Amino acid sequence: MALNNGHANGRAKAPRRIVLLGATGSVGRSTVDLLERDPEGFSVSAVAGGRDARALAEIARRTKAEFAAIRDENAYSELKEALAGTNTQVAAGREAVIEAAVREADLVVSAIVGAAGVEPTHAALAAGRDVALANKECLVCAGAPFMRTAKKMQVRLLPVDSEHNAIFQALGGEDPSRIERMIVTASGGPFRTWSKERIAAATVEEALNHPNWAMGPKITVDSAGMMNKGLELIEAHHLFGVPAEKLEVVVHPQSIVHGLVAFSDGSVTAGMAPPDMRVPIAHCLGYPDRLTTPAPRLDFAKIATLTFEAPDFERFPALKLALDALAHGGGLTNVLNAANEIAVAAFLDRRIPFSGIVGHVADACETALREGYAQAPESVEEALGVDHIVRERSRAVLAVDAPSGMLTLQ
Numbered sequence: 001m002a003l004n005n006g007h008a009n010g011r012a013k014a015p016r017r018i019v020l021l022g023a024t025g026s027v028g029r030s031t032v033d034l035l036e037r038d039p040e041g042f043s044v045s046a047v048a049g050g051r052d053a054r055a056l057a058e059i060a061r062r063t064k065a066e067f068a069a070i071r072d073e074n075a076y077s078e079l080k081e082a083l084a085g086t087n088t089q090v091a092a093g094r095e096a097v098i099e100a101a102v103r104e105a106d107l108v109v110s111a112i113v114g115a116a117g118v119e120p121t122h123a124a125l126a127a128g129r130d131v132a133l134a135n136k137e138c139l140v141c142a143g144a145p146f147m148r149t150a151k152k153m154q155v156r157l158l159p160v161d162s163e164h165n166a167i168f169q170a171l172g173g174e175d176p177s178r179i180e181r182m183i184v185t186a187s188g189g190p191f192r193t194w195s196k197e198r199i200a201a202a203t204v205e206e207a208l209n210h211p212n213w214a215m216g217p218k219i220t221v222d223s224a225g226m227m228n229k230g231l232e233l234i235e236a237h238h239l240f241g242v243p244a245e246k247l248e249v250v251v252h253p254q255s256i257v258h259g260l261v262a263f264s265d266g267s268v269t270a271g272m273a274p275p276d277m278r279v280p281i282a283h284c285l286g287y288p289d290r291l292t293t294p295a296p297r298l299d300f301a302k303i304a305t306l307t308f309e310a311p312d313f314e315r316f317p318a319l320k321l322a323l324d325a326l327a328h329g330g331g332l333t334n335v336l337n338a339a340n341e342i343a344v345a346a347f348l349d350r351r352i353p354f355s356g357i358v359g360h361v362a363d364a365c366e367t368a369l370r371e372g373y374a375q376a377p378e379s380v381e382e383a384l385g386v387d388h389i390v391r392e393r394s395r396a397v398l399a400v401d402a403p404s405g406m407l408t409l410q
Contacts, residue, residue, distance in 0.1 A: 015043040018285070019103055019129070020063075021120055022111030023047040024055040026215050027134045027160065030277045031109055032059055034285060034293065042285070046100035048112075048120070051075055057082030064088075067103060069096035071116070094119075102127040107285065109160070110135045113216055114341050115387050118142060122380045125149045125157075132284035134160035136231045140337045142383035143238030144376065158284040159239055163232050165280035166259035166271020167240065174263065181262040182242050184232050185252040186311065187212045187275075189224045192253060196315045199225075200355035204348055212255040212275045221344045225357060226311065230322020234333050237326060244326045249319065251309040256298065274298055318358040325365060331386055332365055332374045338387045339364030342394035351399060360398060364390055 018035065022028045028049075035042045044063040049056035053075040060068040060083055067089045070079050076092035083090055091099060101108060101120035108124040109132045110117055117135035122142070124131050126149055133139075138146055150157050159165045163184040171179075190209045191199045207224040208217060215223070222228035226249075233247045250260075255275040262268045273279040276295040285291060313320040318340075325332040343360040346352045352360070368374040368390065377383035394400070 015041055016107065016285075017043050017045045017105045019046045019048075019100060019105040019108040019124070020044065020059075020065075020111065021048045021097070021101060021109065021124075022050075022113060022117065022134070023059045024049040024052050025111055025113055027111035027277060027281065028059070028109075031111065031281050031285070032063060034278055034282055034291065035063055037294070038291065041291075045105045046103040048097045048100040050112075050116070053078035054082055060088045061086060067091070067100055069100040071097050098123045102129070105129055107132055107158075109281075109284070110138065111160070113218055115141055115338060115384070118380060118384060118387075122146060122149060125153060125155055128153050128155055130156040130158065132158045132160050132281070134281075136161065136228075136235050137337055137341075139235045139238040140231050141334045141387055142377055142380045143234070143333075145378070145380045145383065147238055149380075156287075157239065158287055159235075160277075160280050160284055161232060161235070162258045162273065162275070162277065162280050164236060164239055164259065165283055166257075166273065167236065167261060168271075169283070170259060170261045170269040170271045171240070172269065174261075176241060178264045179242060179246065179261060180264055181246055181248055181260075182236060182240065183248045183250055183260040183262070184229060184236060185255070185257055185259065185308075186226060186229045186249055187223070187255045188251045188253050188309070189226065191224055191315075192251065194315070199315060200353065202354040204350060207347070207354060211253075213277075217348055218341070218344050221347060221357075222340070225318040225354070226316040227318035227322060227340055227358070227361075229311070230319045230326070231337065233323065234326050244323070247326075249311050251311055252306065253309075254303065254306055256303065256306055272298065318361070321358060321362055321365070328374075330374050330376045331383065332368065334377065334383050334386050335365050335368040335374050335390050336361055338390035339394050342391055342398060342400050346398040346400050349400065360394065363397075364394060367393070 044065040046067040047065045048069040051072040070092045073092045080090045097120045101124040108129045110121040111134040115137045121138050229249045257270050260270045274296045278293045279295050282291040282293045325336045339361045343357040
């Protein structure tokens with residue numbers, strides 16, 4: 001299904017219908033900013049969020065959403081009251097979020113953080129919706145089943161993450177067999193120049209102080225330890241069908257080059273943009289056309305210097321752990337992701353040190369391999385079953401008692 005800008009070639013077209021999952025998170029809010037700048041080009045079929053009823057109601061009002069769903073059933077009354085007097089239908093609970101995901105739409109933006117986004121995003125694909133994917137965990141948890149569904153339904157998975165979006169643009173329709181290397185860049189986060197000992201003792205406030213990007217707490221902590229780069233390589237493996245041995249990470253502190261593709265003739269194409277999530281979001285919203293965004297423009301004379309460094313696996317062992325899980329195959333990346341989410345929550349709750357995150361994830365992976373539940377999932381349901389097992393065990397070990405999926409749903 002081709003997606004066309006509402007004003008492409010000067011001809012007025014029907015507004016493109018959008019579903020926005022994870023509307024109150026950082027990607028969701030950036031999406032809303034773009035939608036509001038082109039009210040004639042887009043209409044919003046549904047918005048969904050996790051617990052913040054007031055924020056979700058505000059977004060539903062601003063976008064004139066037809067349907068608003070909140071995952072936390074206890075927030076239903078507050079959402080209903082906040083949307084009184086509007087034409088927006090309101091619902092709450094897990095099934096309500098799935099209902100939002102499968103509403104009639106030209107594009108579903110999947111911006112729910114963590115494994116909580118897996119089920120509704122897969123439901124959107126299975127319903128024949130094109131999906132703009134900002135949720136790494138969908139492919140980390142259940143990459144093979146997701147890609148099978150997308151192929152079966154003949155729908156697009158458009159990458160919203162800046163790195164994957166840059167690679168998608170850099171590929172330019174080239175023959176995948178001619179790819180020698182696919183490279184995602186990492187800013188290095190707040191701990192890029194820190195010693196191993198100082199990183200291990202980092203505080204929550206230090207981990208959340210990202211130098212380039214404004215993101216939610218879970219993703220920001222992942223970035224500080226470079227776990228996010230490991231998750232992005234796993235996602236790239238599934239999105240682009242590139243084997244693990246051809247995937248690389250390079251540290252690029254300026255966050256201008258987001259992804260690169262090296263071809264068999266020696267040429268390399270790079271996707272470049274300012275560190276503003278509205279750029280890749282707009283690319284997905286307008287694809288195959290381009291929207292105009294308010295993002296700052298690159299001034300290369302002013303930037304002057306772009307630098308690149310090899311990643312340090314000793315100081316950032318989470319990246320090596322994720323790469324090992326990808327190379328192992330099966331369902332080990334699912335185990336890695338579930339254990340990481342609970343460990344990050346424990347760190348944010350000040351229950352474990354920063355170094356305890358990767359330590360717990362490594363232990364969880366070893367346990368899964370030893371006990372035999374790291375096999376490749378045949379379905380999304382099977383993947384979510386393993387995810388549940390790992391989360392429950394991780395909560396017991398780390399004394400985290402948040403209900404499943406609610407911790408990171410925005």
